[in-house]
Amino acid sequence: MTIPSVTRVILLCTIAAGGLVAGTVLSGARATAAGDVLHLVVETRSSNPADASRVAEYWLDGSRFRAKVAETTSEGTATTSTGPTWLLHVPPRGTALYFETPVGAGPTRSVFAALYYMRDAFTAGAAKPTAVTPDATVVTMGARTAAFEPASGLPLWERTGNTRIDYIYRLREHLLPAALAADFFQDAAGREIAYTIETTPENAASRVHFALYSAPALIGRPLKKTVLSYGANRWTLEQVGQVYGSDIQVSMSLLGQQPSEIRPGGEAVLTMLGPGRLYVEADGSVRLLVLKGLVATSVLAPDRQTAFSVAQVLQPVR
Amino acid sequence: MKPRLGPLPALVFALALALGGFVNSPLALADLNFSSYVWLDTNMSSAHEPINVLFTINGTSPNTETHIGHHGWNTFVCGLNLYFYDHQVWENTEHHMATGGYCDAVRDHIRTNQQFDDGGPNFGTFNMGAAHFEDRPGGCYFLSHRPLSFNSARDDIWTAFTNGGHSTDSYYGANTDVLTQCDGVSVQGDGWVRRLVIP
Numbered sequence: 283m284t285i286p287s288v289t290r291v292i293l294l295c296t297i298a299a300g301g302l303v304a305g306t307v308l309s310g311a312r313a314t315a316a317g318d319v320l321h322l323v324v325e326t327r328s329s330n331p332a333d334a335s336r337v338a339e340y341w342l343d344g345s346r347f348r349a350k351v352a353e354t355t356s357e358g359t360a361t362t363s364t365g366p367t368w369l370l371h372v373p374p375r376g377t378a379l380y381f382e383t384p385v386g387a388g389p390t391r392s393v394f395a396a397l398y399y400m401r402d403a404f405t406a407g408a409a410k411p412t413a414v415t416p417d418a419t420v421v422t423m424g425a426r427t428a429a430f431e432p433a434s435g436l437p438l439w440e441r442t443g444n445t446r447i448d449y450i451y452r453l454r455e456h457l458l459p460a461a462l463a464a465d466f467f468q469d470a471a472g473r474e475i476a477y478t479i480e481t482t483p484e485n486a487a488s489r490v491h492f493a494l495y496s497a498p499a500l501i502g503r504p505l506k507k508t509v510l511s512y513g514a515n516r517w518t519l520e521q522v523g524q525v526y527g528s529d530i531q532v533s534m535s536l537l538g539q540q541p542s543e544i545r546p547g548g549e550a551v552l553t554m555l556g557p558g559r560l561y562v563e564a565d566g567s568v569r570l571l572v573l574k575g576l577v578a579t580s581v582l583a584p585d586r587q588t589a590f591s592v593a594q595v596l597q598p599v600r
Numbered sequence: 601m602k603p604r605l606g607p608l609p610a611l612v613f614a615l616a617l618a619l620g621g622f623v624n625s626p627l628a629l630a631d632l633n634f635s636s637y638v639w640l641d642t643n644m645s646s647a648h649e650p651i652n653v654l655f656t657i658n659g660t661s662p663n664t665e666t667h668i669g670h671h672g673w674n675t676f677v678c679g680l681n682l683y684f685y686d687h688q689v690w691e692n693t694e695h696h697m698a699t700g701g702y703c704d705a706v707r708d709h710i711r712t713n714q715q716f717d718d719g720g721p722n723f724g725t726f727n728m729g730a731a732h733f734e735d736r737p738g739g740c741y742f743l744s745h746r747p748l749s750f751n752s753a754r755d756d757i758w759t760a761f762t763n764g765g766h767s768t769d770s771y772y773g774a775n776t777d778v779l780t781q782c783d784g785v786s787v788q789g790d791g792w793v794r795r796l797v798i799p
Contacts, residue, residue: 424736480786509778509786517770518751518790523778525786533776535791541772545636564635564685565644571774578791580774 319343319462322436323453329446337452340397343459343467400428401435479510483524486510487599490520492536492577495555495596501588503527529567530592533580544573553593555579560586636775636793638682638711638730642690649682649747650775650789652754653710653729658798661714664727665695667798671760673697673708684713684728708733708753709745731757732787746781750789758794767797 322340400409400421409423418429418438428440439448483496486508498505503526512520520536548559551570558572563582568589570581581596583589640647655664665676674697681692693711700707710731731753734745762768776791 507778507780507786509788511788511790517792521776521788521790523776523786523788525778525780531777533774533778533788533791535776537772541792542769543771545771545773545775564637564639569774573772578772578774580776580791582777 319457319459321453321455321457322451325450325452327448327450329444333445333447339453341457341462341466397437398430398435400426400437400440401430404430481508481510483508483522483599486522490522490534490536492520492534493598494522494534495532495579496524496599497595497597500526500530500532500592500595501583503530529584530588531580531582532592532596533578533582535578535580537576537578540576541573545571553590555581555593555596560589634687634715634728635685636773637777638684638693638713640682642683648777648779649711649730649732650750650773650777650791651684651728651730652750652773652775652789652793653731653757654793654795655712655727655729655798656795657724657726659714659727660725661694661712661727663798664712664714664729665697667761667766668697668710668712668757671757671764673699673710673757673760675699675701675707677702677709682711682730686713686715686728702736708756710753710757729757746785747779747787749787751792754789754792754794758796761796766799768794770794 320340320342322342323337324340325335325337327335400423401419404411404419404421409421409426409428411419411421412427413420414432417431419432420427420429422428426440426442429438430436431438436451437449439446441447483494483505487494487496489510490512496505496508505524505526507523507525509523509525510521511518511523517538518535519538522534524532526532544559545561548561548571551558551560553570553572555570555572556574558570558579561569561571563569567582567584568586570579570583570589570593572579572593581589581592583592634651636651637648638651639645655667668674669676677696677698683690683692685691691713693713695712696709697712698707698709708731710729712727712729714725714727731750732747733749733753733756734747736745758768770792772791773793774791775793776789778786778788780786
């Protein structure tokens with residue numbers, strides 16, 4: 283994906299403007315309002331001179347995320363950003379992951395940011411508060427101590443052992459979506475840059491490029507969870523996992539390439555989803571695997587009859 | 601008189617050899633009859649990880665460990681074992697390798713286990729591996745760490761072996777179970793299994 287030149291100019295201007303407020307943290311900021319895009323230029327400075335200095339620019343729109351990171355080490359400065367060959371995984375909770383897929387090479391991955399890591403650890407109860415003020419919540423988790431803004435969750439500083447890292451917000455602003463190109467949060471294939479979210483079958487169906495099969499309940503088990511993943515790698519472009527009760531799972535995947543082989547073994551069967559193969563797992567549960575084109579459907583059930591019954595009642599989500 | 605091949609039969613013979621070499625790849629399917637997951641215990645609790653890497657041909661445990669370490673996963677870590685199930689036999693994890701130690705914030709980690717048979721013709725001794733990328737936020741997570749991604753760790757080791765000149769291929773195994781952790785966060789593999797040749 284390329285950013286239109288006008289947008290690039292706007293972004294460059296905002297980066298330049300951000301330099302004017304370097305070293306300041308804007309207090310009293312609100313969380314990203316619905317529809318707003320939170321735009322950040324953040325410098326992280328480590329007390330350890332061996333650490334690389336880093337300036338990261340983020341655009342956050344709810345679960346959508348773009349970033350450009352300039353990292354300076356003893357070997358020079360390298361700039362990376364999301365785009366056609368770059369993907370970010372920023373889960374609602376936990377560590378942000380940066381997936382790098384250079385053209386013509388295998389995928390690699392490195393971790394570059396964890397903006398909300400300690401806020402999330404605190405929310406989950408894993409990090410304990412040691413000081414709470416209107417401007418900062420200080421928490422500890424193991425050997426790590428960190429402070430974040432209560433209102434936004436953005437980190438202020440963190441310390442592990444003798445190393446302290448300060449987060450210096452050079453720019454922090456809320457943009458209207460109109461300030462960005464329509465495809466700003468999309469990759470080259472037109473998919474939104476995101477990785478895994480928990481959602482509803484209807485929302486998942488609207489995002490994937492295959493007919494998603496689902497049901498409010500299966501054989502008496504209510505639908506408990508729907509997990510949507512996409513952009514993970516070149517082999518599986520989109521994936522929806524559905525958990526029913528405690529013993530039934532339905533997974534559908536849009537594969538990026540035709541598999542040369544399907545899972546070994548199994549028994550050829552005919553299901554309501556089409557011809558497939560049936561496998562008995564080590565715990566005695568039964569898995570139906572149906573591959574139609576590049577869409578793989580997997581039904582896991584406690585026994586053979588239940589598996590076929592599930593395949594019979596699944597319906598495409600409209 | 602010694603028979604000689606004319607130009608055309610020789611060409612056909614050469615093509616047959618070439619095609620035969622392609623079809624009879626060392627990575628041809630074998631009787632891989634094992635569970636697609638490793639389990640927390642033999643009671644098969646809900647905690648399990650997909651087996652997403654196979655080390656083949658000379659995939660003994662020492663060879664596998666040496667090659668994994670050579671390609672950057674050079675921290676041997678011990679910890680709670682998970683159980684591999686193969687041919688109706690349960691066995692604990694034999695080896696752990698990782699890109700970081702127990703207390704590191706994030707790392708790639710793989711559990712491996714050598715199997716009893718040769719996996720079939722042209723497959724050799726093989727090791728099964730369950731790779732995952734994890735952090736250690738503390739709290740109630742799966743084992744002592746929290747798996748964040750099965751795919752990325754598998755692809756990391758696949759990339760390392762590919763860049764190191766190892767032959768690789770893959771098959772779709774559909775081991776896509778959703779693992780839901782104590783904090784409600786779920787992680788799911790994409791169902792692909794990478795096969796890496798240790799010559």
